[in-house]
Amino acid sequence: MSSSTVITNIATLVTNDPSRHGDSPLGLVRDAAVVIEGDRIAWTGASSKAPATDKRVDAGGRAVLPGFVDSHSHLVFAGDRTEEFNARMSGRPYSAGGIRTTVAATRAATDAELEANLTRLLAEALRQGTTTFETKSGYGLTVGDEARALRLAARHTDEVTFLGAHIVAPEYAEDPAGYVALVTGEMLDACAPHARWIDVFCEQGAFDGDQARAILTAGKERGLHPRVHANQLSYGPGVQLAVELDAASADHCTHLTDADVDALAGGRTVATLLPGAEFSTRAQWPDARRLLDAGATVALSTDCNPGSSFTSSMPFCIALAVREMGMTPDEAVWSATAGGARALRRTDIGHLAVGARADLTLLDAPSHVHLAYRPGVPLVSGVWRAGVRVV
Numbered sequence: 387m388s389s390s391t392v393i394t395n396i397a398t399l400v401t402n403d404p405s406r407h408g409d410s411p412l413g414l415v416r417d418a419a420v421v422i423e424g425d426r427i428a429w430t431g432a433s434s435k436a437p438a439t440d441k442r443v444d445a446g447g448r449a450v451l452p453g454f455v456d457s458h459s460h461l462v463f464a465g466d467r468t469e470e471f472n473a474r475m476s477g478r479p480y481s482a483g484g485i486r487t488t489v490a491a492t493r494a495a496t497d498a499e500l501e502a503n504l505t506r507l508l509a510e511a512l513r514q515g516t517t518t519f520e521t522k523s524g525y526g527l528t529v530g531d532e533a534r535a536l537r538l539a540a541r542h543t544d545e546v547t548f549l550g551a552h553i554v555a556p557e558y559a560e561d562p563a564g565y566v567a568l569v570t571g572e573m574l575d576a577c578a579p580h581a582r583w584i585d586v587f588c589e590q591g592a593f594d595g596d597q598a599r600a601i602l603t604a605g606k607e608r609g610l611h612p613r614v615h616a617n618q619l620s621y622g623p624g625v626q627l628a629v630e631l632d633a634a635s636a637d638h639c640t641h642l643t644d645a646d647v648d649a650l651a652g653g654r655t656v657a658t659l660l661p662g663a664e665f666s667t668r669a670q671w672p673d674a675r676r677l678l679d680a681g682a683t684v685a686l687s688t689d690c691n692p693g694s695s696f697t698s699s700m701p702f703c704i705a706l707a708v709r710e711m712g713m714t715p716d717e718a719v720w721s722a723t724a725g726g727a728r729a730l731r732r733t734d735i736g737h738l739a740v741g742a743r744a745d746l747t748l749l750d751a752p753s754h755v756h757l758a759y760r761p762g763v764p765l766v767s768g769v770w771r772a773g774v775r776v777v
Protein backbone atom coordinates (compact mmCIF):
# COMPACT_ATOMS: atom_id res chain seq x y z
CA MET A 387 0.00 0.00 0.00
CA SER A 388 1.27 3.45 -0.86
CA SER A 389 1.75 5.86 2.02
CA SER A 390 -0.31 9.02 2.47
CA THR A 391 0.76 12.50 3.52
CA VAL A 392 -1.36 15.50 4.43
CA ILE A 393 -0.03 19.04 4.12
CA THR A 394 -2.06 21.18 6.50
CA ASN A 395 -2.24 24.85 7.46
CA ILE A 396 -1.87 26.13 3.88
CA ALA A 397 -2.83 29.83 3.81
CA THR A 398 -3.46 29.78 0.04
CA LEU A 399 -3.81 26.60 -2.02
CA VAL A 400 -3.77 27.03 -5.81
CA THR A 401 -5.60 24.04 -7.32
CA ASN A 402 -6.33 25.25 -10.89
CA ASP A 403 -9.41 23.09 -10.44
CA PRO A 404 -12.24 24.60 -12.51
CA SER A 405 -14.85 22.87 -10.34
CA ARG A 406 -13.79 25.10 -7.41
CA HIS A 407 -15.95 28.19 -7.11
CA GLY A 408 -14.48 31.68 -7.20
CA ASP A 409 -13.61 34.55 -9.46
CA SER A 410 -10.02 33.39 -10.05
CA PRO A 411 -9.01 30.77 -12.61
CA LEU A 412 -6.76 29.37 -9.89
CA GLY A 413 -9.45 27.52 -7.91
CA LEU A 414 -8.10 29.00 -4.68
CA VAL A 415 -8.77 27.39 -1.29
CA ARG A 416 -7.89 29.39 1.84
CA ASP A 417 -6.82 27.71 5.11
CA ALA A 418 -6.46 24.53 3.13
CA ALA A 419 -4.98 21.07 3.25
CA VAL A 420 -3.99 18.64 0.51
CA VAL A 421 -3.60 14.88 0.79
CA ILE A 422 -1.04 12.98 -1.30
CA GLU A 423 -1.50 9.22 -1.71
CA GLY A 424 1.33 7.50 -3.54
CA ASP A 425 2.09 9.71 -6.53
CA ARG A 426 -1.38 11.26 -6.77
CA ILE A 427 -3.52 14.00 -5.19
CA ALA A 428 -6.19 12.22 -3.12
CA TRP A 429 -8.04 15.08 -1.44
CA THR A 430 -8.10 18.90 -1.12
CA GLY A 431 -10.23 21.05 1.16
CA ALA A 432 -10.40 22.93 4.44
CA SER A 433 -7.45 22.29 6.74
CA SER A 434 -9.84 21.68 9.65
CA LYS A 435 -11.49 18.79 7.75
CA ALA A 436 -8.34 17.04 6.58
CA PRO A 437 -8.54 13.24 6.92
CA ALA A 438 -6.03 11.16 8.91
CA THR A 439 -2.92 10.08 7.01
CA ASP A 440 0.38 8.30 7.66
CA LYS A 441 2.40 11.52 7.63
CA ARG A 442 1.63 15.15 8.36
CA VAL A 443 3.44 18.28 7.14
CA ASP A 444 2.56 21.71 8.60
CA ALA A 445 2.82 24.39 5.89
CA GLY A 446 2.90 27.06 8.59
CA GLY A 447 0.53 29.47 6.88
CA ARG A 448 2.35 29.45 3.58
CA ALA A 449 1.15 28.94 -0.01
CA VAL A 450 1.09 25.71 -2.06
CA LEU A 451 0.64 25.56 -5.81
CA PRO A 452 1.07 22.99 -8.59
CA GLY A 453 4.67 22.42 -9.68
CA PHE A 454 5.64 24.64 -12.60
CA VAL A 455 5.40 23.16 -16.10
CA ASP A 456 8.22 24.57 -18.22
CA SER A 457 7.00 23.66 -21.69
CA HIS A 458 9.88 25.23 -23.67
CA SER A 459 13.61 24.86 -23.01
CA HIS A 460 16.83 24.04 -24.87
CA LEU A 461 18.97 22.25 -22.29
CA VAL A 462 21.14 19.86 -24.30
CA PHE A 463 24.14 22.03 -25.15
CA ALA A 464 27.74 22.74 -24.24
CA GLY A 465 29.62 25.98 -23.71
CA ASP A 466 28.13 29.35 -22.89
CA ARG A 467 27.67 32.70 -24.67
CA THR A 468 28.69 35.14 -21.98
CA GLU A 469 30.66 37.21 -24.47
CA GLU A 470 27.74 37.47 -26.88
CA PHE A 471 25.43 38.57 -24.07
CA ASN A 472 27.97 41.08 -22.86
CA ALA A 473 28.36 42.49 -26.37
CA ARG A 474 24.60 42.68 -26.91
CA MET A 475 24.09 44.51 -23.63
CA SER A 476 26.74 46.89 -24.92
CA GLY A 477 24.67 47.73 -27.99
CA ARG A 478 24.87 44.99 -30.63
CA PRO A 479 21.52 43.51 -31.81
CA TYR A 480 20.61 39.79 -31.52
CA SER A 481 20.53 37.67 -34.66
CA ALA A 482 19.70 33.98 -35.09
CA GLY A 483 23.33 33.31 -36.16
CA GLY A 484 24.60 33.12 -32.58
CA ILE A 485 23.23 29.58 -32.39
CA ARG A 486 26.23 28.42 -34.49
CA THR A 487 28.56 29.09 -31.56
CA THR A 488 26.62 26.64 -29.41
CA VAL A 489 26.40 24.11 -32.25
CA ALA A 490 30.21 23.97 -32.49
CA ALA A 491 30.62 23.55 -28.71
CA THR A 492 27.86 20.91 -28.52
CA ARG A 493 29.29 18.80 -31.32
CA ALA A 494 32.71 18.87 -29.63
CA ALA A 495 31.35 17.77 -26.22
CA THR A 496 31.22 14.21 -24.91
CA ASP A 497 27.93 12.56 -23.92
CA ALA A 498 28.99 12.81 -20.28
CA GLU A 499 29.65 16.56 -20.58
CA LEU A 500 26.27 17.20 -22.21
CA GLU A 501 24.40 15.13 -19.64
CA ALA A 502 26.24 16.76 -16.72
CA ASN A 503 25.22 20.21 -17.98
CA LEU A 504 21.62 19.03 -18.48
CA THR A 505 21.33 17.55 -14.99
CA ARG A 506 22.88 20.67 -13.42
CA LEU A 507 20.27 22.86 -15.11
CA LEU A 508 17.44 20.48 -14.16
CA ALA A 509 18.49 20.56 -10.51
CA GLU A 510 18.55 24.36 -10.71
CA ALA A 511 15.03 24.42 -12.19
CA LEU A 512 13.71 21.93 -9.64
CA ARG A 513 14.92 24.13 -6.76
CA GLN A 514 12.77 26.87 -8.30
CA GLY A 515 9.69 24.68 -8.42
CA THR A 516 9.75 23.20 -11.95
CA THR A 517 8.44 19.62 -11.81
CA THR A 518 7.88 19.02 -15.55
CA PHE A 519 9.98 20.28 -18.40
CA GLU A 520 10.12 19.93 -22.15
CA THR A 521 13.48 20.13 -23.89
CA LYS A 522 14.78 20.01 -27.44
CA SER A 523 17.62 19.05 -29.71
CA GLY A 524 18.78 21.75 -32.12
CA TYR A 525 22.47 22.28 -31.33
CA GLY A 526 23.71 19.19 -33.17
CA LEU A 527 22.34 19.68 -36.69
CA THR A 528 23.85 16.42 -37.97
CA VAL A 529 22.03 13.09 -37.98
CA GLY A 530 24.25 11.68 -35.23
CA ASP A 531 24.38 14.80 -33.04
CA GLU A 532 20.63 15.42 -33.16
CA ALA A 533 19.82 11.80 -32.29
CA ARG A 534 22.37 11.91 -29.47
CA ALA A 535 20.78 15.04 -27.95
CA LEU A 536 17.34 13.42 -27.99
CA ARG A 537 18.61 10.18 -26.45
CA LEU A 538 20.20 12.14 -23.59
CA ALA A 539 17.09 14.27 -23.05
CA ALA A 540 14.80 11.22 -23.04
CA ARG A 541 16.62 9.87 -19.97
CA HIS A 542 15.21 12.83 -18.02
CA THR A 543 11.80 13.69 -19.49
CA ASP A 544 8.99 12.31 -21.66
CA GLU A 545 8.60 15.73 -23.29
CA VAL A 546 11.36 15.57 -25.90
CA THR A 547 11.28 17.67 -29.06
CA PHE A 548 13.20 17.15 -32.31
CA LEU A 549 14.43 20.59 -33.44
CA GLY A 550 16.78 19.67 -36.27
CA ALA A 551 15.26 22.74 -37.97
CA HIS A 552 16.67 25.23 -35.46
CA ILE A 553 18.88 26.87 -38.08
CA VAL A 554 20.28 25.57 -41.38
CA ALA A 555 23.39 23.57 -40.47
CA PRO A 556 26.58 25.47 -41.34
CA GLU A 557 27.59 22.75 -43.84
CA TYR A 558 24.41 23.51 -45.80
CA ALA A 559 24.66 27.32 -45.76
CA GLU A 560 24.62 27.39 -49.58
CA ASP A 561 22.01 24.62 -49.87
CA PRO A 562 19.11 25.16 -47.46
CA ALA A 563 16.85 22.91 -49.57
CA GLY A 564 19.37 20.13 -49.10
CA TYR A 565 19.25 20.65 -45.35
CA VAL A 566 15.44 20.52 -45.30
CA ALA A 567 15.70 17.24 -47.25
CA LEU A 568 18.09 15.89 -44.60
CA VAL A 569 15.85 17.01 -41.70
CA THR A 570 12.76 15.45 -43.27
CA GLY A 571 14.62 12.31 -44.35
CA GLU A 572 17.59 10.62 -42.76
CA MET A 573 17.66 12.88 -39.67
CA LEU A 574 13.95 12.38 -38.98
CA ASP A 575 14.40 8.61 -39.32
CA ALA A 576 17.15 8.67 -36.70
CA CYS A 577 15.38 11.08 -34.34
CA ALA A 578 11.70 10.12 -34.41
CA PRO A 579 12.10 7.09 -32.09
CA HIS A 580 13.48 9.35 -29.31
CA ALA A 581 11.01 12.25 -29.46
CA ARG A 582 7.34 13.08 -28.89
CA TRP A 583 7.33 16.46 -30.65
CA ILE A 584 8.72 18.14 -33.78
CA ASP A 585 9.54 21.85 -33.83
CA VAL A 586 10.86 24.38 -36.36
CA PHE A 587 12.26 27.90 -35.97
CA CYS A 588 10.01 29.67 -38.49
CA GLU A 589 11.77 33.01 -38.89
CA GLN A 590 13.69 35.17 -41.35
CA GLY A 591 17.23 33.77 -41.30
CA ALA A 592 16.01 30.33 -40.22
CA PHE A 593 13.12 28.56 -42.06
CA ASP A 594 10.33 30.13 -44.13
CA GLY A 595 6.68 29.07 -44.11
CA ASP A 596 7.01 26.51 -46.93
CA GLN A 597 10.06 24.90 -45.36
CA ALA A 598 8.41 24.85 -41.93
CA ARG A 599 5.29 23.25 -43.38
CA ALA A 600 7.35 20.52 -45.10
CA ILE A 601 9.28 19.76 -41.89
CA LEU A 602 6.26 19.70 -39.56
CA THR A 603 4.21 17.63 -42.02
CA ALA A 604 7.01 15.07 -42.38
CA GLY A 605 7.22 14.87 -38.58
CA LYS A 606 3.47 14.32 -38.28
CA GLU A 607 3.70 11.45 -40.76
CA ARG A 608 6.26 9.86 -38.44
CA GLY A 609 4.01 10.22 -35.39
CA LEU A 610 5.58 13.37 -33.95
CA HIS A 611 3.26 16.19 -32.96
CA PRO A 612 4.10 19.78 -34.00
CA ARG A 613 5.04 22.82 -31.93
CA VAL A 614 6.49 25.92 -33.58
CA HIS A 615 8.94 28.73 -32.78
CA ALA A 616 6.72 31.41 -34.31
CA ASN A 617 6.71 35.19 -34.77
CA GLN A 618 9.56 35.86 -32.36
CA LEU A 619 11.73 38.39 -34.20
CA SER A 620 9.29 39.54 -36.88
CA TYR A 621 5.82 39.05 -38.33
CA GLY A 622 5.52 35.84 -40.33
CA PRO A 623 3.55 32.72 -41.17
CA GLY A 624 4.54 30.67 -38.08
CA VAL A 625 1.49 31.24 -35.89
CA GLN A 626 -1.07 30.59 -38.61
CA LEU A 627 0.83 27.51 -39.74
CA ALA A 628 0.88 26.24 -36.15
CA VAL A 629 -2.88 26.63 -35.80
CA GLU A 630 -3.53 25.10 -39.23
CA LEU A 631 -1.43 22.01 -38.37
CA ASP A 632 -3.02 21.76 -34.87
CA ALA A 633 0.35 22.34 -33.18
CA ALA A 634 0.15 22.02 -29.41
CA SER A 635 1.82 25.38 -29.07
CA ALA A 636 3.03 28.44 -30.98
CA ASP A 637 6.00 29.72 -29.02
CA HIS A 638 7.16 33.35 -28.64
CA CYS A 639 4.21 35.11 -30.37
CA THR A 640 5.90 38.49 -30.01
CA HIS A 641 4.91 40.00 -33.40
CA LEU A 642 1.24 39.20 -34.07
CA THR A 643 -1.28 40.60 -36.54
CA ASP A 644 -4.95 40.69 -35.61
CA ALA A 645 -5.42 37.64 -37.86
CA ASP A 646 -2.72 35.78 -35.87
CA VAL A 647 -4.48 36.60 -32.59
CA ASP A 648 -7.84 35.52 -34.04
CA ALA A 649 -6.32 32.24 -35.24
CA LEU A 650 -4.93 31.46 -31.77
CA ALA A 651 -8.21 32.40 -30.10
CA GLY A 652 -10.16 30.19 -32.50
CA GLY A 653 -7.96 27.08 -32.35
CA ARG A 654 -6.60 24.88 -29.62
CA THR A 655 -2.96 25.84 -30.19
CA VAL A 656 -1.60 27.46 -27.00
CA ALA A 657 0.31 30.76 -27.24
CA THR A 658 3.47 30.16 -25.21
CA LEU A 659 5.16 33.39 -24.17
CA LEU A 660 8.85 33.39 -23.24
CA PRO A 661 9.64 36.70 -21.53
CA GLY A 662 13.17 35.63 -20.59
CA ALA A 663 14.06 35.99 -24.29
CA GLU A 664 12.79 39.55 -24.56
CA PHE A 665 14.43 40.42 -21.24
CA SER A 666 17.81 39.01 -22.30
CA THR A 667 17.77 40.60 -25.75
CA ARG A 668 16.15 43.94 -24.82
CA ALA A 669 13.41 43.17 -27.33
CA GLN A 670 9.78 44.20 -27.52
CA TRP A 671 7.57 42.31 -25.03
CA PRO A 672 4.81 40.01 -26.29
CA ASP A 673 1.36 41.40 -25.50
CA ALA A 674 -0.21 38.81 -23.22
CA ARG A 675 -3.17 41.08 -22.46
CA ARG A 676 -4.17 41.22 -26.12
CA LEU A 677 -4.08 37.41 -26.40
CA LEU A 678 -6.00 36.84 -23.18
CA ASP A 679 -8.66 39.43 -24.02
CA ALA A 680 -9.16 37.72 -27.40
CA GLY A 681 -9.70 34.37 -25.66
CA ALA A 682 -6.42 32.62 -26.48
CA THR A 683 -4.86 30.14 -24.03
CA VAL A 684 -1.51 31.48 -22.82
CA ALA A 685 1.40 29.53 -21.32
CA LEU A 686 4.57 30.96 -19.79
CA SER A 687 7.91 29.25 -20.12
CA THR A 688 11.62 29.98 -19.70
CA ASP A 689 13.05 29.21 -23.18
CA CYS A 690 16.16 28.36 -21.13
CA ASN A 691 19.07 28.35 -23.60
CA PRO A 692 22.63 29.68 -23.54
CA GLY A 693 22.06 32.41 -26.14
CA SER A 694 18.85 34.39 -25.81
CA SER A 695 17.40 33.41 -22.39
CA PHE A 696 19.75 31.78 -19.92
CA THR A 697 17.28 31.54 -17.05
CA SER A 698 15.71 28.37 -15.63
CA SER A 699 13.44 30.36 -13.31
CA MET A 700 9.68 30.16 -13.80
CA PRO A 701 9.14 32.61 -10.89
CA PHE A 702 11.26 35.15 -12.77
CA CYS A 703 9.13 34.66 -15.90
CA ILE A 704 5.95 35.15 -13.85
CA ALA A 705 7.31 38.43 -12.47
CA LEU A 706 8.21 39.67 -15.97
CA ALA A 707 4.81 38.66 -17.37
CA VAL A 708 3.02 40.63 -14.66
CA ARG A 709 5.25 43.69 -14.78
CA GLU A 710 5.81 43.94 -18.54
CA MET A 711 3.16 41.93 -20.41
CA GLY A 712 -0.12 42.94 -18.86
CA MET A 713 -0.91 39.73 -17.01
CA THR A 714 -2.48 39.67 -13.56
CA PRO A 715 -0.58 37.63 -10.95
CA ASP A 716 -3.35 34.99 -11.04
CA GLU A 717 -3.16 34.73 -14.84
CA ALA A 718 0.63 34.43 -14.81
CA VAL A 719 0.60 31.67 -12.18
CA TRP A 720 -2.09 29.81 -14.14
CA SER A 721 -0.08 30.12 -17.36
CA ALA A 722 3.11 28.82 -15.67
CA THR A 723 1.29 25.72 -14.38
CA ALA A 724 -2.00 24.79 -16.12
CA GLY A 725 -1.04 26.74 -19.25
CA GLY A 726 2.23 24.82 -19.60
CA ALA A 727 0.34 21.54 -19.20
CA ARG A 728 -2.04 22.58 -22.01
CA ALA A 729 0.96 23.44 -24.19
CA LEU A 730 2.13 19.84 -23.70
CA ARG A 731 -1.41 18.42 -24.08
CA ARG A 732 -1.15 16.93 -20.60
CA THR A 733 -4.11 16.55 -18.24
CA ASP A 734 -2.30 14.87 -15.33
CA ILE A 735 -0.12 17.85 -14.37
CA GLY A 736 -0.48 21.63 -13.90
CA HIS A 737 -3.37 21.31 -11.44
CA LEU A 738 -4.12 19.75 -8.05
CA ALA A 739 -7.56 18.24 -8.59
CA VAL A 740 -8.06 14.74 -7.18
CA GLY A 741 -6.23 12.23 -9.37
CA ALA A 742 -3.59 14.68 -10.62
CA ARG A 743 0.08 13.77 -10.28
CA ALA A 744 1.25 15.01 -6.88
CA ASP A 745 3.60 17.75 -8.13
CA LEU A 746 3.51 20.61 -5.61
CA THR A 747 5.52 23.68 -4.74
CA LEU A 748 5.54 25.18 -1.23
CA LEU A 749 6.38 28.88 -1.15
CA ASP A 750 7.99 30.73 1.71
CA ALA A 751 5.14 33.25 1.39
CA PRO A 752 1.45 33.31 2.29
CA SER A 753 0.22 33.76 -1.29
CA HIS A 754 1.12 32.91 -4.88
CA VAL A 755 0.97 36.66 -5.61
CA HIS A 756 4.37 36.97 -3.92
CA LEU A 757 5.92 35.28 -6.99
CA ALA A 758 5.39 38.59 -8.82
CA TYR A 759 5.37 40.88 -5.77
CA ARG A 760 8.83 39.73 -4.61
CA PRO A 761 10.81 39.32 -7.86
CA GLY A 762 14.23 37.69 -7.67
CA VAL A 763 13.65 36.32 -4.17
CA PRO A 764 14.10 32.52 -3.78
CA LEU A 765 10.60 31.82 -2.42
CA VAL A 766 10.38 28.11 -3.23
CA SER A 767 10.95 26.23 0.03
CA GLY A 768 9.61 22.76 -0.78
CA VAL A 769 8.91 20.69 -3.89
CA TRP A 770 7.12 17.34 -4.25
CA ARG A 771 7.32 15.46 -7.55
CA ALA A 772 5.06 12.45 -8.10
CA GLY A 773 4.37 12.43 -4.36
CA VAL A 774 8.02 12.43 -3.28
CA ARG A 775 9.51 15.43 -1.54
CA VAL A 776 12.58 16.36 -3.63
CA VAL A 777 13.42 19.85 -2.26
Ligand SMILES: [Zn+2]
Nearest residue numbers: 458460615689
Ligand atom coordinates in the same frame (compact mmCIF):
# COMPACT_ATOMS: atom_id res chain seq x y z
ZN1 LIG B 1 13.19 28.24 -28.07
